[in-house]
Amino acid sequence: MTPSIAFIGVGNMARAIFSGMLVSGYPADKIIGTSRTAEKRDHYQQTFGISMLADNGEALKRADVIVLCVKPAQMQAVIDAFAAHVRADQLFISVAAGVELGAMEHWLGQPVALVRSMPNTPSQLGAGMTGLIANAHTSDEQKSWVTELFSSVGDSVWVEKEEHMHTVTSLSGSAPAYFFRFLEAMIKNGVEQGLDEETSRKLASLTMMGAARMVIDLDEPISQLRKNITSPNGTTEQALLSFEASDIDKIVADAMTACVNRSKSLASDFSASKNESKDG
Numbered sequence: 001m002t003p004s005i006a007f008i009g010v011g012n013m014a015r016a017i018f019s020g021m022l023v024s025g026y027p028a029d030k031i032i033g034t035s036r037t038a039e040k041r042d043h044y045q046q047t048f049g050i051s052m053l054a055d056n057g058e059a060l061k062r063a064d065v066i067v068l069c070v071k072p073a074q075m076q077a078v079i080d081a082f083a084a085h086v087r088a089d090q091l092f093i094s095v096a097a098g099v100e101l102g103a104m105e106h107w108l109g110q111p112v113a114l115v116r117s118m119p120n121t122p123s124q125l126g127a128g129m130t131g132l133i134a135n136a137h138t139s140d141e142q143k144s145w146v147t148e149l150f151s152s153v154g155d156s157v158w159v160e161k162e163e164h165m166h167t168v169t170s171l172s173g174s175a176p177a178y179f180f181r182f183l184e185a186m187i188k189n190g191v192e193q194g195l196d197e198e199t200s201r202k203l204a205s206l207t208m209m210g211a212a213r214m215v216i217d218l219d220e221p222i223s224q225l226r227k228n229i230t231s232p233n234g235t236t237e238q239a240l241l242s243f244e245a246s247d248i249d250k251i252v253a254d255a256m257t258a259c260v261n262r263s264k265s266l267a268s269d270f271s272a273s274k275n276e277s278k279d280g
């Protein structure tokens with residue numbers, strides 16, 4: 001039987017996951033979403049044919065699997081409001097950056113299967129990449145089901161230690177935005193050199209896709225793929241020398257470290273112990 005899935009807090013990430021699921025054949029009548037905004041509920045209901053509710057508790061009641069998709073700062077209030085009605089057979093999946101399993105277990109207040117995920121928005125095209133870790137109450141069968149769920153919108157990896165979720169966030173969760181930023185800079189320069197924006201966008205973005213496909217499909221070191229393009233004393237060499245002069249490794253490492261540090265600070269802001277001391 002196909003489980004009913006409730007997405008609590010339909011925004012960018014929830015939409016990316018359920019639209020990818022719909023494309024891969026998940027029945028719309030098994031998908032519920034929640035939002036506090038009436039216009040959004042109407043929009044998602046009409047556009048995707050899923051059920052949209054205002055009441056998270058009602059969504060919880062109807063669902064076998066609950067995907068928590070609100071912002072980290074909203075997570076505790078959302079869980080607190082329905083924790084008393086959680087059933088032991090339900091499976092929870094969080095997509096929130098930084099919020100640790102221990103904190104969510106504490107807010108849920110009872111032993112329940114819980115998976116922390118870090119997906120990304122390419123999921124909406126079936127090209128997502130998701131990092132996963134489960135708590136001790138999640139069975140192997142539930143983990144397999146979660147793997148299948150995220151396979152339907154791309155690919156996934158299970159990490160061994162929860163601290164690795166910070167790294168996953170910097171390598172894949174946030175990373176589409178790095179590539180978009182890089183493309184924005186390339187397209188801007190193409191336009192400054194006289195091409196129209198549409199042509200610049202096509203040249204740069206299809207090149208990014210082609211390069212990514214070479215990395216994924218060809219069994220060759222990335223450095224070799226780079227060398228194959230870099231003729232001695234040619235054009236590419238000049239571009240790469242310019243990157244090195246700006247210390248591209250440091251630029252990328254600084255950005256990824258900033259991402260990881262923010263993920264860690266979210267974890268500390270919303271940790272169960274901090275919450276307890278706040279309560280106490």
Ligand SMILES: NC(=O)C1=CN([C@@H]2O[C@H](COP(=O)(O)OP(=O)(O)OC[C@H]3O[C@@H](n4cnc5c(N)ncnc54)[C@H](OP(=O)(O)O)[C@@H]3O)[C@@H](O)[C@H]2O)C=CC1
Binds near residue numbers: 013037056074118
């Ligand atoms: N965007 C991304 O690329 C990624 C995001 N994430 C994680 O996904 C989560 C959501 O991010 P994102 O989708 O970008 O954020 P959005 O703001 O787009 O979505 C969150 C949605 O939650 C809804 N919401 C807020 N409070 C409630 C509530 N009490 N009940 C029901 N709905 C509520 C809001 O709608 P309304 O105000 O109408 O209720 C809003 O649309 C975050 O925790 C983030 O860390 C993880 C990986 C990637």
Ligand SMILES: O=C(O)[C@@H]1CCC=N1
Binds near residue numbers: 097169
């Ligand atoms: O920026 C954020 O906090 C979320 C988590 C990963 C991508 N977006």
